[in-house]
Amino acid sequence: MAPTDRSFARRRLLTATAALTGAALLGGTAHAAETPRKAAWPDRFPLPDGFQPEGIAIGTRPFGYFGSLADGAVYRASLATGRGSVISKGLGEGHPTVGLKIDPHGHRLFLAGGDSGEIRTVDARSGAIEKVYATGGTFVNDVILTPGAAWFTDSFKPQLYKLRLGGHGEPLDVETVPLTGDWVQGDDFTANGIERTPDGRALLVVNAFADGGTLESVDPRTGVARAVDLGGAKIPNGDGLLLLGRTLYVVQQAQNAVDVFRLNAAGTKGTTITRITDPRFRIPTTAAAWGDRIYLPNARFDVDPTPTTDYDVVAIPRV
Template identity: 60%
Template sequence: MTRSLSRRQLLGAGTALGATALVGGTAQASPASPRSAIPWPAEFPLPNGWGPEGVAIGFGPYAYFGSIATGGVYRVDLASGRGRVVHEGLGRQTVGLKADARGRLFLAGGSSGELRVVDAHSGALIAAHAVGGQDSFVNDVVLTHDAAWFTESFGARLYKLPLGKNGRLGRPETLALSGDWVQSGFTSNGIAPTSDGSALLVTNAAVDGGSLMRVNPRTGVARKVDLGDTTLPSGDGLVLIGRTLYVVQPNSNQVDVIRLNRSGSRGTAIDVIRDDRFDLPTTAAAYQGRLYLPNSRFTTPDRDENTPYNAVSVPLV
């Protein structure tokens, strides 16, 4: 693995799909494993043909990987690298996903235009809402104290699933985006909260070669985050830890690391993570001082039910 602030030339691939995968969009990373002094695996397989895109990690040492191919969810024990399917899927896509403290997984349904909630233990479907309509792509999701927020890649809007008392699920709402937001084809992707909880950070592929937007969750007004000369041409999954934002860029096989101010209105690039094992990683989740990323392999020709997939981990900056 090497780190550098120089930019790699983008691959000739189409824009990858996106999702961030954390509880509430943030992670508390600790330096050592509580289970054992034996190092945990830094790479492990996912099922052949799985088509991974999103990853979520809850409060235990388990990572959940959604499947674009089946809509299922695969759970991996990070201590051993062994896993099993916990949700078979509905034959429709699962892209971004998040885990909450109540043992639920919130799934972004991709081209199905759906928001779904499943039980992380039994895999049972708890709720499903069709929100996107035709030509929709519900891409990524983040949890805040009172809602699950989903991005819509083909429209200037976010979807909100309210969370009431004791985590009660409300009815979906739509928030139209305005202000500096520009919509042009497949535009939005990853989503995270600001560190002060006042706004949402959303990637935008259409503004100035790839930007980060700060969205007011009450009004939908979006303002471009001042990142200086830094652009995010294939900005995908977002991981916020404190005020440090990790931005997965699949087409360049790298993770940009940005230090934000508290409100998320300005930021400075401080590092870039690259690794020879990256094969178009789309999203990331943090646990025990490491980032875990699924390799989407989107540019691999002739992908089918026999195509092997894996996930890798790298140290946090």
């Protein structure tokens, strides 16, 4: 297998063997399918067959952007109609797009390049690839934007990548920030989703290995990590993170669930609110919000992908 094939084969194996881990540690469970939804906008729509989605980004307009693990392509869909098209063809096999984010102006996409070790920026309007950065990393997984920087996780190395941004949001250069403190690196997928704390002073990073799955608060200046107190809850299959106010959504992809926590302002402590499940979940990986809905792509890591494998996106109500 190529490096990408090995990485995602390991991920599918983890998904298949860990599906129920940690479920009993959460309190109430919300079933998203039981909540009425707006009839006008679809709460489920297809992505291209064989696309292999993982990441999602939604900006200030009602469009979802999805990255392909197969070839790094980016697909844009209207949330109002569910229809869309590929806007960026990517760099082909061996250059996947995992996590992605769009800047506040809707002009630029920031892509995590998986085990290509790349960080890429793409013009969100034309789909043209602007810049490609070789980080030397093993698996660049997810990304979050902060004032002045885009931050990326590496699932196989205890470090973050900081892509500095200029005064107009233009990408500059990449700096590697080692993770220390409470950070414990595993032999397989460790760092995954990334967000900001509610007060914006620190970063939140999923550690799928340490203590059975933890959330870590990372000082962006030093890289020192401290475990967030989640009251005993574990996130062993934690993938994408979505923070809305002080409400943190953690996509537990292997468990076909989204765990929801209420954080304090500093992001050092969280209280379990609920677990969201939905019969339409088929290994969701990441989440993004528009209005009163949260959208999640189904990555289907429990099946071997083919050019005809079907993929879709589902919408659930915000808590």
